[in-house]
Amino acid sequence: MRPTILFAIAIAISAYLPSCKKDNNGGGGSSSDKLKDSTILYARDIYLWYDKIPASFNARSYDDPDAIMEAIRAYSSEPGFTGPVDRWSFAVTQNVWDDLSQGISKDFGLGIFFRTANDLRVSFVEPASPAGKANIKRSWQIKQINNSTNISTSNLDFVRNAIFGANSVTIVFGRDGKADTTVTLNAATYLEQPVILDTVYNTGATKTGYFVFNSFLGDTNAIRNEFARIFNRFNTANVSDVVLDLRYNGGGYVLLQDELANYLAPNAANNQVMEEQKFNNKYTQYNSTTRFKKKGTLNISRIFVIVSQNTASASELLINSLKPFMNVQLVGPTRTHGKPVGYFPIPVMDWYIFPVSFRTVNKNGEGNYFDGFALNHTVADGLDKAWGDTEENCLAAALKYISTGNYARVLEPNSKTDLSTLTISSNDKLGAVRFRGAVGIPKKLNR
Structure with missing residues (x-):
């Protein structure tokens, strides 16, 4: 729709x-x-x-x-x-x-990031995409691309063009505990599924809900229905904490951010200011305030958000909106992207233009985070593990804090994970192929 x-x-x-x-x-x-x-x-x-x-x-x-x-x-x-x-x-x-x-893509449906400078991994797979239909999984290592074994940050342009700029690619994948497999993918059109995983864990005497959410774009009604389903599951399980995984979420519709914030916010936030949108001095009549309208019965005082440099815009707006009301703990390899502004599509002939048109601030007037949000705990992206694996670095750190009150160590001795500047920079470029934005509409037009 x-x-x-x-x-x-x-x-x-x-x-x-x-x-x-x-x-x-x-x-x-x-x-x-x-x-x-x-x-x-x-x-x-x-x-x-x-x-x-x-x-x-x-x-x-x-x-x-x-x-x-x-x-x-x-x-x-x-x-x-x-x-x-x-x-x-x-x-x-x-x-x-x-x-x-609408979340319609035409590509291989494959996300990739470097675990180290010479270790390229599948970061996520769209289920309905060619990669999803080929049963490719997060954590698989990419050993060859089109017969080339030069898979490293030093050959980034080749990697990026082959995965994101071609109509066909042949990849040799390494799989933990299994033989390598060769897959040829042909780009095709498919519908993205922003909700990657939701589940509940036992964390000591309590339960924790985990939710991996990849985009605020797509079928807005379907995504709203997914939110309702997930939080009904969390409520039924009587979860005491939530780990929200936005590490690859570049943003999307502000209205969906509003919806998710209303499920996550504590009861005390109801009717309080969620965010303000502020336009330039020609259009102050469109400045607006959105207030929380609490949904569901989940009433938590803290939230753990897994983030990275690819966590942007509407995802950051969610973090900023919740901060005045909750203890928001940020866990991941890097601070967030840093986009406290948004835009809306303006039709010009057969184009839409998107000049940045508004900034957002939270209840406390905080918002100028062009350098992103700092982390509470730094830990490398566990690209060698499947989604939901309790030994995956980021998830493990959050679950350990919930269980013990302390985070896991940042990196274990002789770890093969890498937080080097070169690897982070290369992953930022790989992540840039996906949309990063907060798409809104002036509230006074949306009536």
């Missing part, structure tokens, strides 16, 4: 951005030039840092709206930060966004 949010935006934007004109003030030019002119005119109006874009900026010198969006990022200055803070403004054709926003 296509989210109705897109239709609402498409019919509302032209009415609610009155200062934007679509013909470059009556100027001529080709259809391509008019597309570029409209793109920069919208940006000069709604972009959070619109007043920093110089008058000399020549949109027609760029290839397309996406190149223009990338170029305006250079003018996103914020007090306390050196250099531009915007890494996200972008544009895509409407048919591409229609698929992306």
